[in-house]
Amino acid sequence: MLEKIKETARYIQTKISVKPRVAIILGSGLGDLANDIEVSEKILYSDIPNFPVSTIKGHKGQLIFGKLSGVDVVAMQGRFHYYEGYTMAEVTFPVRVFKQLGIEYLFVSNASGGVNPDFEVGDIMFITDHINLLPNPLIGPNIDELGPRFVDMSEAYDKHLLSIATRVARQHGIHYKTGVYAGTPGPTYETPSEYYYIRTLGADAVGMSTVPEVIVARHMNMPVFAVSVISDLGVKGKIIQISHQEVLAAVEQVTPKLITIIKDVIKSL
Template sequence: MENLLEKIKQSATYIESKLSKKPRIGLILGSGLGELADEVEQSVKIQYEEIPNFPVSTVEGHEGQLVLGQLHGQDVIAMQGRFHYYEGYTMQEVTFPVRVMKQLGVELLIVTNACGGMNKDFNPGDLMIITDHLNMTGSNPLIGSNVEELGPRFPDMSHAYTPEYISFVEEIAKKHKINIQKGVYAGVTGPTYMSGAELIMLRKLGGDVIGMSTVPEVIVARHASMKVIGISCVTDMAIGEEISGITHAEVVEVANRTKPTFIKLIKEIVSQVEL
């Protein structure tokens, strides 16, 4: 994406023109979780196509708008629908909204997703705190010339998911009797669901769940020195030796079933997190 910094500032300026307060928390709402944005108070909704330089979401179950306002007393900006590499966008386009969030003043990114469970101890409907990730996409959103104003040439990813927030989310879940897992998210490009041999390989490499998003956004968030919380909803089991096939409709159905618990957890995190 040419003139990246200029485009980021153009998008941020347009969004700022519709705001009275700067958001401090950014939310990327995955499949089935878009309804959380409907609970944002004093909300301003901006369709992606209205925003200069923004891509447009093409995936079923993704609304395709920014929602800005207050959630449990915190100033937030929520992406109701995200962008994916498999849609044909570049990695820079996929992660562009995260850059804009940073420009707007966001300090903490909470990223959510629907995923397949490779860990045999997991079950459909489980929520999982992401402790780390495997970037198996074969690409990286930071490839190309680096803009020093956006972040360092060689950012450290050893703690991509902010350690103190991992413990914090665990405590929140325990307090509200929400059963929660912890593990490693393996990020792939999609749009195909993985073969049995691929799933076995990724599990042996250390992956607990697998999905087609999140990793690019987190890389850019950390490049921009944002703090990160990642939470996955296990919508199906992806055990290589036992796979029987899965459809996107089935993924959305399980995500919708888990939605009330997931929304409750995110709301409690937003209301109690210290920035």
């Protein structure tokens, strides 16, 4: 795998004119952040050696390079999921490549179901910790050049980046929540009993992504900031039928606020 990572990074380096410091993984419906990037290059996933291809509506499937808030960045407009049939190594492959490109910080966004009864649709939740209910992406032989065999996860989500985000949100008068994210395989939305189970475990929100990328980033000692948009509720008395289109619509309502937060946090770096 190490040679594939290096091969992919070498290819990308021949196509770009910037040296990105920050990588941003744009989740469902959050691709509009790309409109705020002063774009220097775009590369389709299908053109990149060894790269998977996103199959989900709302995920365009390209890397965007340029400046955001004056900082060189790369944005993934579309991510990969375990439920698409990819291995965990494939799901997290882009994060490995980002590290090889010299990325210093990883920003991750997603749409998730709120299981905290104090949450409402449209809430922004800064992720403070996670519960992994997916296969761990580090299972298998360890590549020492990438990171240690056993990875400390006591600070999976960087406290300094969290403090910047909370300050930025308050400065702009943006309402936010903090909480624990549970990562599940999907692709089904949870049953009422599963929502209850996930809440009992200690989670505030649940989704089908993010955790694998964060684990791999921490394996490589890359600081992470992650945020969820609460797109539906898994709370007793508030559970209704939900579709992917409704998830995208819920996220769209708060995307401008989320863009403001991410841009200002990056500016503070």
